[in-house]
Amino acid sequence: MIEITEFLKAIDSFGYVNYYRGHADVNWKLIPSLARTQASSIDVWNCSQWADLEVEILRVFEKHGCSIIETPPRNQLEWLIHAQHHGLPTRLLDWSSNPLKALFFAVENPALDHLDGVVFGASVVTNFVMDKYVEIDQHNKIIGFHSSSLNKRVAAQEGCFTLTPIPDGWEKFMEVEESNRSVDYLGKYEIPKEHKPILRKQLKTLGITHQFLFPDLDGLAMSIKRDFGL
Template sequence: MFRGHSNSEWLLVPTAGREPFSDSDDERMFRAWQRRSVEFLSPRPSNEWEWLSIAQHHGLATRLLDWTYQPLVATFFAVSTYHEGDAHLYCLRADKIYEQTDASPFKAKTLAKYKPHTVASRIVRQGGLFTIHPEPSIPLTEAKSTKDTLELIVIEAKFREQLPFELSHYGINHSSIFPDLDGLSEHINWYSANKDYWVTPEDSSDGI
């Protein structure tokens, strides 16, 4: 499983473990979200793992950390937003897996991976899955067990500008990763802003 960081200083910590959320009770905040979200969800999730996955997907600060089975998707997230300096691509082989039949995610005792059922089209398109972090503020580099394997690939700053174009040639761009009007609009805007890359006087083809 893979995760891209556009800023090399970012830690492998879920949002609930980062400021300003790290001082809050993330379970209590999730329960409040769960109570108020029912009017927007039909059908409703069948268990707490699915509830938490949807909350994470829609931006709630949770103890889940996003990963993908697709290394090119992770690379896209590492370089699609520009930051000066290197980008990081993490590769994790997690030893423990939590199943949806397991107890509440808030009773998990060890860091592990969790692969959700189809709860959102974006998760499917992105080959998405998560790690669950019982202590959200502790970085994965410290929380992982000796049976977990974590590797880091450094994407040097000089390659960052070119990589989004190369990824788009392989069908990895905003439009494919975010299968909705927002993703399509972002991709067309990106194409328009970089049209000189796609079109030359000798070639009338483009990258749309």
């Protein structure tokens, strides 16, 4: 598994890094899904800024989700994590404490094999444990935290997160980068597009698949689709 070995050697050279994230496209930015939303396309009927939009999204999600979620979230941060993992745009950015699982997300989609990928390794400035951090609006910089396993997906992916502060109005969100001191260190390992298929195969040999990282019927279905080339 020379490609995996080379990857791990490169990651080891990063030094102390506790957050990893994989992108299928080397040009994608380290910004949360809410920041990728075009403000001009939002129904801003009762939203005059990003903060209003987040409040409305979570209000509706909590209203209809509280009867569906088995264990109700204890605070706003837990609601954000649930919203993130069910596809709503939030100011959270998913990371993993395991570099191989980050690598999976950089190479898993054959439809993007024409693009070079990248795995980022970051040393996050502030690292909260979620149980000890409740108020999400008390910081004005990007912070990182490890979640107590709210759901099986977070646990399987060894998930951790960065939380980006809400900018004023509809201004751009802050990116994760060294220049704004949101992280102490940010390294990256670029993955040539021609290496993606072999890395995907090697990760499968190691048991790192959709079925493993998404331990539910959706993950099983995606693994079957990948196996059959669908």
